[in-house]
Structure formats: structure tokens, C-alpha cells
Amino acid sequence: xxxxxxxxxxxxxxxxxxxxxxxxxxxxxxxxxxxxxxxxxxxxxxxxxxxxxxxxxxxxxxxxxxxxxxxxxxxxxxxxxxxxxxxxxxxxxxxxxxxxxxxxxxxxxxxxxxxxxxxxxxxxxxxxxxxxxxxxxxxxxxxxxxxxxxxxxxxxxxxxxxxxxxxxxxxxxxxxxxxxxxxxxxxxxxxxxxxxxxxxxxxxxxxxxxxxxxxxxxxxxxxxxxxxxxxxxxxxxxxxxxxxxxxxxxxxxxxxxxxxxxxxxxxxxxxxxxxxxxxxxxxxxxxxxxxxxxxxxxxxxxxxxxxxxxxxxxxxxxxxxxxxxxxxxxxxxxxxxxxxxxxxxxxxxxxxxxxxxxxxxxxxxxxxxxxxxxxxxxxxxxxxxxxxxxxxxxxxxxxxxxxxxxxxxxxxxxxxxxxxxxxxxxxxxxxxxxxxxxxxxxxxxxxxxxxxxxxxxxxxxxxxxxxxxxxxxxxxxxxxxxxxxxxxxxxxxxxxxxxxxxxxxxxxxxxxxxxxxxxxxxxxxxxxxxxxxxxxxxxxxxxxxxxxxxxxxxxxxxxxxxxxxxxxxxxxxxxxxxxxxxxxxxxxxxxxxxxxxxxxxxx
Amino acid sequence: xxxxxxxxxxxxxxxxxxxxxxxxxxxxxxxxxxxxxxxxxxxxxxxxxxxxxxxxxxxxxxxxxxxxxxxxxxxxxxxxxxxxxxxx
Numbered sequence: 001x002x003x004x005x006x007x008x009x010x011x012x013x014x015x016x017x018x019x020x021x022x023x024x025x026x027x028x029x030x031x032x033x034x035x036x037x038x039x040x041x042x043x044x045x046x047x048x049x050x051x052x053x054x055x056x057x058x059x060x061x062x063x064x065x066x067x068x069x070x071x072x073x074x075x076x077x078x079x080x081x082x083x084x085x086x087x088x089x090x091x092x093x094x095x096x097x098x099x100x101x102x103x104x105x106x107x108x109x110x111x112x113x114x115x116x117x118x119x120x121x122x123x124x125x126x127x128x129x130x131x132x133x134x135x136x137x138x139x140x141x142x143x144x145x146x147x148x149x150x151x152x153x154x155x156x157x158x159x160x161x162x163x164x165x166x167x168x169x170x171x172x173x174x175x176x177x178x179x180x181x182x183x184x185x186x187x188x189x190x191x192x193x194x195x196x197x198x199x200x201x202x203x204x205x206x207x208x209x210x211x212x213x214x215x216x217x218x219x220x221x222x223x224x225x226x227x228x229x230x231x232x233x234x235x236x237x238x239x240x241x242x243x244x245x246x247x248x249x250x251x252x253x254x255x256x257x258x259x260x261x262x263x264x265x266x267x268x269x270x271x272x273x274x275x276x277x278x279x280x281x282x283x284x285x286x287x288x289x290x291x292x293x294x295x296x297x298x299x300x301x302x303x304x305x306x307x308x309x310x311x312x313x314x315x316x317x318x319x320x321x322x323x324x325x326x327x328x329x330x331x332x333x334x335x336x337x338x339x340x341x342x343x344x345x346x347x348x349x350x351x352x353x354x355x356x357x358x359x360x361x362x363x364x365x366x367x368x369x370x371x372x373x374x375x376x377x378x379x380x381x382x383x384x385x386x387x388x389x390x391x392x393x394x395x396x397x398x399x400x401x402x403x404x405x406x407x408x409x410x411x412x413x414x415x416x417x418x419x420x421x422x423x424x425x426x427x428x429x430x431x432x433x434x435x436x437x438x439x440x441x442x443x444x445x446x447x448x449x450x451x452x453x454x455x456x457x458x459x460x461x462x463x464x465x466x467x468x469x470x471x472x473x474x475x476x477x478x479x480x481x482x483x484x485x486x487x488x489x490x491x492x493x494x495x496x497x498x499x500x501x502x503x504x505x506x507x508x509x510x511x512x513x514x515x516x517x518x519x520x521x522x523x524x525x526x527x528x529x530x531x532x533x534x535x536x537x538x539x540x541x542x543x544x545x546x547x548x549x550x551x552x553x554x555x556x557x558x559x560x561x562x563x564x565x566x567x568x569x570x571x572x573x574x575x576x577x578x579x580x581x582x583x584x585x586x587x588x589x590x591x592x593x594x595x596x597x598x599x600x601x602x603x
Numbered sequence: 604x605x606x607x608x609x610x611x612x613x614x615x616x617x618x619x620x621x622x623x624x625x626x627x628x629x630x631x632x633x634x635x636x637x638x639x640x641x642x643x644x645x646x647x648x649x650x651x652x653x654x655x656x657x658x659x660x661x662x663x664x665x666x667x668x669x670x671x672x673x674x675x676x677x678x679x680x681x682x683x684x685x686x687x688x689x690x691x
Contacts (some may be wrong), residue, residue: 113661117660120621125618244647246645249653286652293636321686592607593610594685595679
């Protein structure tokens with residue numbers, strides 16, 4: 001199936017796949033009407049989709065280095081865009097983003113702007129040039145451009161720190177969803193998630209990951225958009241929510257004014273289960289200072305342009321031109337989900353707090369709310385909680401608490417959609433978390449196998465041996481990630497944001513200046529990577545252990561400190577040491593024009 | 604100036620224009636979040652700042668990348684630096 005003609009048949013293959021998935025959803029809906037239990041529907045959704053991904057992974061198995069590392073460099077523009085979007089949108093984007101918007105409003109939207117704006121930097125500063133370079137991994141670029149094993153090794157360190165921080169969060173998310181949908185303990189579910197991730201990547205490397213990510217994108221985007229459009233119509237808010245929710249947004253502001261944000265006492269809050277929050281911030285008005293907003297957005301943008309698992313997706317396109325266009329498609333496919341998240345948050349909030357809607361619970365008596373089915377379900381799942389703090393028997397805005405995940409997971413049920421939608425959402429969340437974890441695990445193990453093993457330890461290794469090493473490392477890293485994920489140290493969203501800051505601290509300037517500043521040399525790059533990473537990490541530790549910080553830079557934006565140190569040290573050290581030799585300068589010249597062979601092929 | 608230098612100069616200028624537009628919609632406008640919110644410009648009826656964070660800036664980035672890619676392709680064509688079959 002995946003031979004020769006496969007590339008030409010992609011639209012047909014994925015068209016049939018999408019049709020098949022829609023038929024599956026309809027079959028499940030019929031089964032639900034016929035009395036199939038909710039639990040069984042959830043199991044079917046997750047198991048069926050994961051098996052399909054595993055099948056694609058098996059069909060894409062390969063024994064060629066080029067296919068394993070860069071999918072043979074023949075992934076068409078639009079499909080690479082879909083794969084990148086799945087690679088990019090993690091369990092956090094899928095499950096937690098709408099919740100973040102719901103609770104934090106404007107202050108949180110900096111993440112949306114940052115996670116999309118970063119692609120402008122990817123397209124204009126890096127992706128086409130790295131594609132022309134013809135490398136297999138991001139450290140491969142650093143190592144060849146600057147020369148020397150120390151530069152290569154430093155890049156691997158930064159890559160590993162950033163990607164590993166990220167991947168534990170994703171394996172955690174696959175575990176959470178698998179444990180809910182399949183009804184198994186979290187400690188076991190983490191390894192079920194890991195096994196699914198490895199099945200998609202181990203045999204076929206980048207080629208397998210590419211084609212499963214396209215399949216996962218299709219599942220996750222259907223699973224996100226279908227409920228949003230359905231809920232919107234059902235609430236009478238409009239059939240196309242993105243352009244039609246202005247009245248609903250205004251209505252929420254009106255209700256916020258009417259209810260007021262009453263501050264709860266610490267004693268009252270202590271009774272609320274951990275992880276749940278109340279509505280304490282304005283939904284649509286500006287509630288953060290310009291600097292708080294901009295600094296977070298800047299970190300996410302620079303981090304986007306430095307995260308290796310995203311960058312390496314653009315190594316798989318057939319040409320420089322397609323790499324550039326592919327970035328645009330990636331962002332378009334990401335935009336479809338990101339622009340829907342605020343709409344979902346609006347619909348979810350309005351349906352819960354508007355007393356004039358049948359689903360609204362604010363203003364009802366406590367006993368009434370406690371009798372609602374979905375309240376009981378989600379209360380049991382530890383995602384909803386109410387308490388009569390003022391003892392008046394009526395539910396007030398400040399007496400209602402919810403977990404961030406509930407916005408995506410519970411809103412379909414609150415709005416009265418059939419259970420089949422909840423099963424679909426679970427499959428979508430699983431697809432989002434798996435696709436990101438795949439990309440990350442592969443990025444780390446490729447860097448270790450290609451840059452450390454092949455380039456530094458054993459340059460004479462044969463193809464077969466290199467690929468075996470790559471696979472063994474993939475499994476080891478997966479297990480290490482799952483083991484740490486099982487410990488549940490840091491929340492999903494927190495670790496995702498840290499990963500961006502780590503990547504930005506160590507890699508942003510060494511990558512960008514490698515293309516745009518010919519004078520940059522190896523000592524400068526090494527200083528930039530290591531000092532950037534060290535100072536960023538030191539700042540994080542300082543703030544985490546109670547330090548005051550400076551300039552309003554928090555533990556979520558420590559990349560600003562790291563990147564600033566990285567930039568300054570890279571420029572200073574480059575200028576006080578010798579300029580790169582003429583061969584290196586020629587290499588940079590070659591990177592800057594699209595025509596001709598890749599730089600690595602010329603060497 | 605050699606052909607390659609001219610090509611790079613044009614490429615760099617395009618980068619500066621692209622980054623300037625990017626800067627305006629990712630950073631610049633959010634210096635004035637509170638002011639924009641009170642403005643009477645309300646796309647699709649949404650408050651202006653809210654709309655930019657939900658859709659506006661995001662959509663502008665998508666369009667900007669495609670525009671940038673098109674312009675860069677023109678520059679590459681102009682100097683004959685576009686890829687040909689079998690280049691890679």
C-alpha cells in the first residue's frame with residue numbers, strides 16, 4: 001500500500017479514511033440508540049482509532065535511513081501541514097485550552113496569539129533554510145553549520161531538556177484519556193498509551209509518524225469542531241459560531257456585571273477539591289497588563305521557532321518552496337482548532353451561568369443542581385463542585401467550581417448532546433496527545449541516534465545498525481517518559497509552557513543567527529546554547545524557590561532571561577574569537593538560495 | 604553587487620516587512636489592549652481586543668505566511684534561484 005503510487009493517491013486514501021471514520025461515528029450513534037452502554041462506546045472509539053494508527057505505523061515500516069529520519073523527503077505540502085498541526089496540537093491544546101480561556105480570559109489568550117504567531121518566525125527565519133541545508137535533525141544543522149562535536153552535543157542537550165519536559169506531559173495525557181475511556185488504573189493506562197505511541201513510530205520512524213499524524217489530525221479536528229457547531233446550533237446561538245457569538249459574549253459580560261465577582265474566603269476555598277476553579281475573571285475584557293500579555297506571547301513565539309519536533313517536520317517536504325508553503329498550511333490547520341476554542345469556552349460558560357437558559361445552574365437552588373444527572377457524573381469524576389458558602393440555599397457564581405478539562409469534556413453532555421459525541425471527544429484527545437508524543441519521542445531518539453551515536457561515537461556504523469540503535473533509543477526514551485509521567489510531578493499545561501521556554505533559551509538565537517549572521521561561529525554558538533539554557537534554568541529555579549524575579553518575568557516566561565543571555569553571549573563570544581572559515585561562509589551562502597543540491601549533499 | 608548579494612538583499616527586505624507586520628499584530632496592538640477594547644470598531648460585533656485574540660491576529664498570521672511565501676518565490680524566480688526538477 002505504501003509504495004510508489006501511495007504519494008499520488010494520498011487525497012483518495014485519506015478521503016476514504018475520513019469517510020470511514022464518519023461512518024463509524026454514525027454506526028456508534030445508531031448503537032447508542034439501540035442501547036449500547038456509554039462505557040462500551042468510549043472503549044470502541046479509543047480502541048478503534050488507536051488500532052488504525054498502529055496499522056498505519058506497521059504499513060509504513062522501513063529499512064531506509066532517509067525514510068526513517070525524514071520520510072524520504074516526499075511529503076506533499078498540504079499533508080505535511082496536517083501532520084505538523086497534529087504534531088503541534090497536544091493534549092493540552094485539545095483538552096485544556098478552552099478551559100484556560102474559560103477561566104482566565106484575556107490573560108490566557110496570549111498563548112493563542114503566541115502559538116500561532118510563532119509560525120511567521122518559522123516560515124520567514126528558519127524552515128526553508130533548514131530544508132535547503134538537508135539535515136536529518138536540528139542538532140545536525142547546528143553541528144554542521146558551526147562545526148565541531150561540542151556544538152552538536154550542546155544542541156542535543158537543549159533539545160533533550162525541552163522535548164523531554166514536553167513529552168512527559170503528553171504521555172501523561174494519553175494515560176489520563178486511556179484510563180477514563182478504557183476504565184483502567186492510571187498507572188497501567190500510561191503504559192497502554194506508551195505502547196500505542198511506540199507502535200506508530202518504532203517500525204517506520206518519521207515516515208510512519210507522518211502518515212499516522214495525518215490520520216490523527218483528521219480525527220482530532222472532527223472531534224473538536226463537530227461538538228462546537230452542534231452545541232452552538234442547539235443553544236440557538238447560530239449555526240456558524242465563529243461569526244455569530246457576539247450577543248453571547250455581550251450577554252456574559254452583562255451577567256458578570258449582574259452577579260459580580262465575589263471573593264471567597266480562604267476557609268471556604270479550602271473546602272473546594274484540588275484542581276477546580278471558579279469564574280473570577282472577566283470573559284472578554286482586558287484583564288492583564290500589556291507586559292504580562294506580550295511577554296508570554298513572545299516566549300511562546302520564540303519557543304515555537306526553536307522546538308525541534310516542529311522544525312523537523314519541514315525537513316520532510318520535497319523542496320524549499322514546499323517547505324515554506326507547508327508552514328502556511330500548518331498554521332491554517334491549527335487555526336481551525338484554535339479559533340474554535342474561544343467559541344467553545346463562550347458557549348460552555350453561557351450555558352452554565354445564564355439563568356434564562358434551561359441548562360443554566362446559577363440562581364437555581366443547591367438541591368436542584370445536585371439532582372441534575374450531569375452534575376452528579378462530573379462531580380463524581382472530580383471535575384465539578386458546588387457549595388453553599390453564604391447559606392442562602394441558592395447557587396451563586398462564586399459557589400460553582402469546575403476543572404479546566406470539563407469545558408471540553410462536559411459541555412457536550414451539559415448541552416444535551418448524545419453520548420457518542422463524548423466518545424468522539426475522547427478519541428480526539430487521545431489523537432492529539434499521541435501525535436505530539438510521537439513527534440517528540442522521535443525528535444529525541446533521532447538526535448541521540450544520529451547526532452550522538454552516528455556522528456560522534458561511531459561514524460562508520462552501517463545503516464542496519466544505525467536503525468537498530470535508533471529504535472532501541474526510541475523505546476528507552478518512551479519508557480523513561482512514561483515512568484516520569486506516572487509520577488505526575490507537574491500539571492500538563494505548566495510543563496508544556498516550560499518546554500517552550502527551555503527551547504527558546506538555548507536554541508532560538510543559535511538557529512536564527514546560523515542562517516542570518518555569517519560571522520556567528522562555533523564558540524559563540526556553544527556559549528549561546530549553554531549559557532542561555534543554564535541562565536534560563538537558574539532563573540526558573542530561583543523563582544520556583546520563592547525568588548522575587550525581576551521585570552515581571554515569571555516562571556512561565558523565564559525564556560526571556562535565557563534568550564537574552566543567549567543572544568548577548570553568542571554575539572560577544574563570536575566577535576572575540578576567529579571568524580568562521582571560508583568553507584563555512586560558502587555553506588551559509590548556499591543555504592540562502594533555494595536552487596541547487598542541499599548543502600549536506602554537496603559535502 | 605553580485606547576483607547572489609542582490610537576491611539576499613531583496614530577501615532580507617522581505618523579511619523585515621514580514622516581521623514588521625508580524626510585530627504589529629502579535630505585540631504592537633496588545634500594548635493598547637485596553638484602548639482598543641473601548642473602540643467602536645467591532646468586527647462581527649465582538650469587542651475589538653477580544654476579536655484580535657480569538658481570530659483576528661491568528662487569521663492575519665495565516666494570510667501573512669502565504670503572502671510571504673508568494674513574494675519569496677517571486678524573488679527566487681527573478682534571480683533564477685528557484686529549484687528545478689531533480690535539484691534536491
